[in-house]
Amino acid sequence: MNTRSIYFRLILWYSGLIVVMSLAFGGYIYQGVQKRLYHEMKQTLTHRAENIAKSILPRLHDETPAVLAAQIKEVYSPEANGRLIRILDQGHSIVYVSGEPVDGHFDPAKIPVTTRNIQTKRIEQISPDFAMFIVTFPTEVQGQSYFIEMGMPTDDIEAALKGLIVTLFFGLPVMVLIVSGGGYLLVRQSLQPVEDIRATAEKITFGNLSNRLPVPKTGDALEHLSMTLNQMLNRLEAAYEQASRFSADASHELRTPLTIIRGELESIASEQNLSEVLHDRIGSVLEETERLSQIVESLFAISRLDAGEAKIQHVQFDLAALVRSTADQMSLLAEEKNISVQIVADTHVLVEGDPSRIKQVVVNLLDNAIKYTPKDGSIIIKISAAQRKAILEVCDNGIGIPASSLPHVFERFYRADKTRSRETMGAGLGLAIVKSICLAHGGNVDIQSIEGKGTSCRVELPQDKSIETNG
Amino acid sequence: MRVLIVEDEEKLSGIVARGLKGEGFAVDIAADGEKGLELATSYAYDAIILDIMLPKISGTAVLEGIRQKNHHVPIIMLTAKDAVGDKVKHIDAGADDYLTKPFSCSELLVRIRALLRRSPVQRSDTIKIADLEIDRLSRQVKRGGKRIELSAKEYALLEYLALNSDRVLSRAMIIEHVWDESFEALTNIVDVYIRQLRSKIDDGHDKKLIKTVRGIGYAINHEAGA
Numbered sequence: 001m002n003t004r005s006i007y008f009r010l011i012l013w014y015s016g017l018i019v020v021m022s023l024a025f026g027g028y029i030y031q032g033v034q035k036r037l038y039h040e041m042k043q044t045l046t047h048r049a050e051n052i053a054k055s056i057l058p059r060l061h062d063e064t065p066a067v068l069a070a071q072i073k074e075v076y077s078p079e080a081n082g083r084l085i086r087i088l089d090q091g092h093s094i095v096y097v098s099g100e101p102v103d104g105h106f107d108p109a110k111i112p113v114t115t116r117n118i119q120t121k122r123i124e125q126i127s128p129d130f131a132m133f134i135v136t137f138p139t140e141v142q143g144q145s146y147f148i149e150m151g152m153p154t155d156d157i158e159a160a161l162k163g164l165i166v167t168l169f170f171g172l173p174v175m176v177l178i179v180s181g182g183g184y185l186l187v188r189q190s191l192q193p194v195e196d197i198r199a200t201a202e203k204i205t206f207g208n209l210s211n212r213l214p215v216p217k218t219g220d221a222l223e224h225l226s227m228t229l230n231q232m233l234n235r236l237e238a239a240y241e242q243a244s245r246f247s248a249d250a251s252h253e254l255r256t257p258l259t260i261i262r263g264e265l266e267s268i269a270s271e272q273n274l275s276e277v278l279h280d281r282i283g284s285v286l287e288e289t290e291r292l293s294q295i296v297e298s299l300f301a302i303s304r305l306d307a308g309e310a311k312i313q314h315v316q317f318d319l320a321a322l323v324r325s326t327a328d329q330m331s332l333l334a335e336e337k338n339i340s341v342q343i344v345a346d347t348h349v350l351v352e353g354d355p356s357r358i359k360q361v362v363v364n365l366l367d368n369a370i371k372y373t374p375k376d377g378s379i380i381i382k383i384s385a386a387q388r389k390a391i392l393e394v395c396d397n398g399i400g401i402p403a404s405s406l407p408h409v410f411e412r413f414y415r416a417d418k419t420r421s422r423e424t425m426g427a428g429l430g431l432a433i434v435k436s437i438c439l440a441h442g443g444n445v446d447i448q449s450i451e452g453k454g455t456s457c458r459v460e461l462p463q464d465k466s467i468e469t470n471g
Numbered sequence: 472m473r474v475l476i477v478e479d480e481e482k483l484s485g486i487v488a489r490g491l492k493g494e495g496f497a498v499d500i501a502a503d504g505e506k507g508l509e510l511a512t513s514y515a516y517d518a519i520i521l522d523i524m525l526p527k528i529s530g531t532a533v534l535e536g537i538r539q540k541n542h543h544v545p546i547i548m549l550t551a552k553d554a555v556g557d558k559v560k561h562i563d564a565g566a567d568d569y570l571t572k573p574f575s576c577s578e579l580l581v582r583i584r585a586l587l588r589r590s591p592v593q594r595s596d597t598i599k600i601a602d603l604e605i606d607r608l609s610r611q612v613k614r615g616g617k618r619i620e621l622s623a624k625e626y627a628l629l630e631y632l633a634l635n636s637d638r639v640l641s642r643a644m645i646i647e648h649v650w651d652e653s654f655e656a657l658t659n660i661v662d663v664y665i666r667q668l669r670s671k672i673d674d675g676h677d678k679k680l681i682k683t684v685r686g687i688g689y690a691i692n693h694e695a696g697a
Contacts, residue, residue: 258573263486286686
């Protein structure tokens with residue numbers, strides 16, 4: 001998982017916040033419940049102490065302590081309920097104390113008496129896992145001060161609190177999980193427009209620069225962002241159009257002067273009384289004029305193809321047959337260097353497109369392969385079909401292309417080796433044309449090469465949809 | 472023989488006119504479409520060279536105007552290379568041939584000659600150049616009475632040179648005729664095939680028939696060349 005993604009960070013923050021808040025809230029609940037429970041216990045005990053003060057203490061002087069004890073036992077039965085009732089006089093001496101409870105959790109005699117003269121509540125820890133909540137209730141009967149101490153084990157409250165903790169403890173992760181999941185969905189949903197924009201933007205190339213990004217009507221930064229990006233695309237499209245229009249216009253305008261230059265030079269070259277040296281020089285200029293013409297033509301063809309202005313025929317034809325006839329027409333080029341050209345083809349690999357342009361692709365690729373393969377080398381041309389695509393591969397065992405040059409070979413005017421390609425009269429436009437033709441057909445071209453081992457070019461072209469190959 | 476050039480680039484029409492005059496043609500020049508249409512419909516020309524991009528009236532309109540009155544005069548259009556659709560359109564509209572800028576004047580002359588002799592002159596089935604004999608029916612080639620075996624491409628190349636003997640053919644023209652436009656970036660293919668053809672035709676003979684004209688192209692000559 002990408003820990004730097006906006007998803008991850010949002011959800012992390014979200015979950016972290018939820019955990020902190022849940023802990024705080026859990027603590028608050030725990031405290032509240034604890035306070036409430038002890039408060040209620042104090043109320044109950046105080047209430048009972050009041051009752052004792054009202055109904056039993058006034059008879060203290062009339063009855064014997066035994067009768068009193070029997071009365072308290074009858075009304076409150078502290079021993080059976082595991083409670084403590086204790087009556088102290090002014091000097092904190094015990095007047096009455098309840099007996100040992102039946103469950104034997106504490107010994108009333110061992111619980112220290114209060115030393116203060118006001119109403120208090122306290123917790124006495126009897127043993128590590130047993131504590132008593134004791135309320136001291138001061139009262140006055142016939143001018144005499146008394147203190148009634150009422151005690152109750154805290155284990156019920158503690159058990160309830162423990163249960164609360166357990167509930168909170170198990171509830172928290174579930175809650176965090178639910179909230180994080182919800183958060184994820186929420187984040188995803190709110191980031192969906194961004195994802196849409198991304199997906200659309202990814203598909204925009206120079207071939208479909210007129211496409212625009214979807215604008216989510218959110219009225220916020222997202223809408224503004226997509227609108228801004230679209231405006232940027234407008235400018236990009238305009239600039240690109242201008243650039244390709246420029247090369248188309250420029251090459252168009254260059255044609256007439258080139259024709260004139262050539263015509264003049266040819267007429268000079270045909271003069272009878274021209275010296276040998278001058279004749280040779282004119283020839284040299286003519287050669288360069290020819291090269292210039294070719295560059296102009298190639299540039300024009302590329303800019304038209306890239307701008308989608310070139311008229312491309314859509315006929316169905318057999319790629320294998322086209323490759324065979326083309327290779328046949330170029331056979332002497334390979335024979336001269338004793339290079340073997342082998343064609344491995346499925347039968348009837350149909351392609352829909354412009355045969356003359358696809359032929360140009362084959363010519364350029366095969367020509368390159370022959371050029372950059374030394375004597376006695378071999379070239380294999382493979383034609384196959386897979387997943388409604390016709391695949392043409394031209395592989396040679398020639399000099400190859402340095403890895404540093406490989407990403408640039410489809411760029412206009414790029415030459416992998418400046419000194420070498422000079423002799424071939426090319427202008428570094430052959431592969432650029434191949435790429436433009438492939439893209440204009442909705443196909444693609446890819447090149448792989450190992451320096452010194454060879455190069456292989458792979459062209460993918462869309463096949464006709466209705467007819468499957470039988471190869 | 473009288474030829475009309477309708478072209479607004481004065482220098483270009485001048486060069487073409489010079490080339491045509493050198494071949495013995497009488498030449499008229501119109502610098503815009505209006506003038507061109509007027510001249511073309513007023514005089515009986517043997518051929519018309521018509522640019523497409525013209526001031527006043529476009530070449531296409533001129534072509535249609537001429538064809539309304541005169542159905543037979545051969546017309547060569549000067550077009551932009553990429554416009555495949557244009558070519559088809561103009562051929563449909565009555566153009567006999569098209570030539571793309573930048574072109575070579577010798578190419579234009581070859582095409583005009585081809586158009587002019589297309590119907591009346593029946594070309595013979597055998598071509599003789601010095602002691603080279605080409606039988607166009609059986610596609611057999613002999614030099615000094617000895618048969619020479621040629622591949623289909625070599626034969627096509629030799630025949631094209633021989634049909635235009637004494638005329639320098641550019642690599643572009645050769646590629647277009649012997650191969651096709653898809654090979655146009657591959658000028659070295661012509662050199663390779665010429666080399667091969669030379670070794671079969673000229674090796675062992677004192678008279679070298681195939682001549683190289685640097686910067687322009689190749690020719691086959693009746694007289695011995697270098």
